[in-house]
Amino acid sequence: MSIELLTPAEMATADALTIAAGTAGIVLMERAGQGVSNAVLREAGADAEIRILCGPGNNGGDGFVAARLLRRQGRPVRVAVLGDPSQLRSDARSAFEAMGGGWEALSLDFVRSAPAGRVLFVDALFGAGLDRPLEGLARACIEALNEAGAPVVAVDLPSGLNGADGRMLGAAVRARHTVTFCRRKPGHLLQPGRCLCGTTEVVDIGIADATVASLEPTCFANAPGLWRASWHPPAPEGHKYDRGHAVVVSGPLATTGAARLAASAALRAGAGLVTVACDPSALIVHAAHLTAVMVRPVRGVDGLGEMLADRRLNAVLFGPGAGVGEGARSVVKRLLDAERAVVLDADALTSFGDAREHFLALSRAARGPLVLTPHDGEFQRLFPAFAGLDRLSAARAAARECGAVVVLKGADTVIADPQGRAAINDNASPWLATAGTGDVLAGIVTGLLAQGLPAFEAAAMAVWMHGEAGRVAGAGLISEDLLPALKLVVAGLAGEEDR
Numbered sequence: 001m002s003i004e005l006l007t008p009a010e011m012a013t014a015d016a017l018t019i020a021a022g023t024a025g026i027v028l029m030e031r032a033g034q035g036v037s038n039a040v041l042r043e044a045g046a047d048a049e050i051r052i053l054c055g056p057g058n059n060g061g062d063g064f065v066a067a068r069l070l071r072r073q074g075r076p077v078r079v080a081v082l083g084d085p086s087q088l089r090s091d092a093r094s095a096f097e098a099m100g101g102g103w104e105a106l107s108l109d110f111v112r113s114a115p116a117g118r119v120l121f122v123d124a125l126f127g128a129g130l131d132r133p134l135e136g137l138a139r140a141c142i143e144a145l146n147e148a149g150a151p152v153v154a155v156d157l158p159s160g161l162n163g164a165d166g167r168m169l170g171a172a173v174r175a176r177h178t179v180t181f182c183r184r185k186p187g188h189l190l191q192p193g194r195c196l197c198g199t200t201e202v203v204d205i206g207i208a209d210a211t212v213a214s215l216e217p218t219c220f221a222n223a224p225g226l227w228r229a230s231w232h233p234p235a236p237e238g239h240k241y242d243r244g245h246a247v248v249v250s251g252p253l254a255t256t257g258a259a260r261l262a263a264s265a266a267l268r269a270g271a272g273l274v275t276v277a278c279d280p281s282a283l284i285v286h287a288a289h290l291t292a293v294m295v296r297p298v299r300g301v302d303g304l305g306e307m308l309a310d311r312r313l314n315a316v317l318f319g320p321g322a323g324v325g326e327g328a329r330s331v332v333k334r335l336l337d338a339e340r341a342v343v344l345d346a347d348a349l350t351s352f353g354d355a356r357e358h359f360l361a362l363s364r365a366a367r368g369p370l371v372l373t374p375h376d377g378e379f380q381r382l383f384p385a386f387a388g389l390d391r392l393s394a395a396r397a398a399a400r401e402c403g404a405v406v407v408l409k410g411a412d413t414v415i416a417d418p419q420g421r422a423a424i425n426d427n428a429s430p431w432l433a434t435a436g437t438g439d440v441l442a443g444i445v446t447g448l449l450a451q452g453l454p455a456f457e458a459a460a461m462a463v464w465m466h467g468e469a470g471r472v473a474g475a476g477l478i479s480e481d482l483l484p485a486l487k488l489v490v491a492g493l494a495g496e497e498d499r
């Protein structure tokens, strides 16, 4: 599947450019309806009745085409239309006329009268043109459809879902399968949209790749095609120092586990060397637990500064288990002035909840690449002005404001850079919602930065690897299980068999 995502507005432009270049709109609609019909034939049982709900725009037009094609296959099809069909415009009107009758006005009874287990619904009410919350009959029918629990194939987007941001406008259809066209939209990946779509299929309706490229899309599904070219497995003649030396700054004696998880993850992600920098009081506990990861005692922020005089130490993570307060703020200040790649997570971010302007001044002046990895709570403390936005817009706005790459973690993690480029992740398992997995993610980002990946690519690759590691570790995982799983993920990326 292509990794570019198109907003509904970009999709409309791609349609318009294709039509202007000589492909009639009705031809695009015919291909779209064919794709829907194919999906329905796959999803519907052999003797299932098919009931199609058609809306007032071109999404309804796709439904009329599908109805005609399915009837031609001898399938029993009922079509219900929302609104007055005499008001249908252009391509939707042509598709309605070509259907040749056999329709009724949409009613709640059309949905509620379906015998359980015998009907497959097609939702062709609203797609890309939905621009305000649903009300009235449309909303009531969508709610009845969800209550009925019958399988639904959605056309383009489950009706009620905003394709640009994955949010619901009033109410939204819960589909088993969604057939979209040309490229996925952000709303197919962002929650709750992803769950509402069920499985998503992309049908080629003849919009050229060059047309999509001409739109210069800035939003992507997070997959290896986005960053794989930036990462190189070890060279045959290579050396561990070629792969960087990551530093994880530990919290105090009572909270050292997070730094160890992160440091091990940085090493698993392929950093050549990893050192945990800790207060002398925490040395013994780290030394007792760590083997491949090194430990170095440093006293305060000045000790850390002295350690960083060694230029080989090229990427630093600070935050997991760090503790909140002035001490953490001064470490952040020192790190952002140190010309190193820096990852700030957890307490490093929370420490600036009451000092946001100070943080912005530091982050904008950072002398090396900077990645922030907040979860929703940390994000809201640091960027309260963006908390009401959808997650894609929020991450982009924060990245632009602080001049850093922002990884807004969650079930649909968004990675955004200050120039507006964004990736949406969809390979993470809900089993990742367990203590310490965020520390592992921050460590992977740091390990990839140590290897020299640019900040956006390092962050996106790390989020994907973390999701894959969760998949490999499987149900019941705890954060430590991600570490051996990362071995298999790295081997897969390197194109090697598991050995």
Ligand SMILES: NC(=O)C1=CN([C@@H]2O[C@H](COP(=O)(O)OP(=O)(O)OC[C@H]3O[C@@H](n4cnc5c(N)ncnc54)[C@H](OP(=O)(O)O)[C@@H]3O)[C@@H](O)[C@H]2O)[C@@H](O)CC1
Pocket: 012, 015, 025, 026, 028, 029, 030, 032, 055, 056, 057, 058, 059, 060, 061, 062, 091, 125, 126, 127, 128, 129, 130, 131, 132, 133, 134, 135, 138, 155, 156, 157, 181, 205
């Ligand atoms: N050539 C092409 O472009 C192709 C397009 N394709 C298909 O077209 C779809 C996009 O079509 P679209 O732009 O006509 O929008 P669509 O989703 O049908 O809805 C618009 C209608 O809904 C109405 N409406 C909106 N919100 C509402 C609300 N809350 N409550 C009530 N009404 C509301 C709005 O009314 P109005 O705002 O005018 O009052 C208007 O009548 C796209 O998803 C894909 O399936 C494919 O065939 C491939 C080729």
Ligand SMILES: Nc1ncnc2c1ncn2[C@@H]1O[C@H](COP(=O)(O)OP(=O)(O)O)[C@@H](O)[C@H]1O
Pocket: 346, 375, 409, 410, 411, 412, 413, 428, 429, 430, 431, 432, 433, 434, 435, 436, 437, 438, 439, 440, 441, 466
């Ligand atoms: N429902 C979910 N589905 C998939 N991934 C999730 C889900 N909830 C959380 N995660 C992931 O788990 C990790 C949790 O990180 P974080 O909240 O920082 O936890 P901790 O601080 O305990 O390490 C993040 O990478 C996040 O994206």
Ligand SMILES: [K+]
Pocket: 059, 123, 124, 125, 126, 127, 154, 155, 156, 157, 158, 159
């Ligand atoms: K729809």
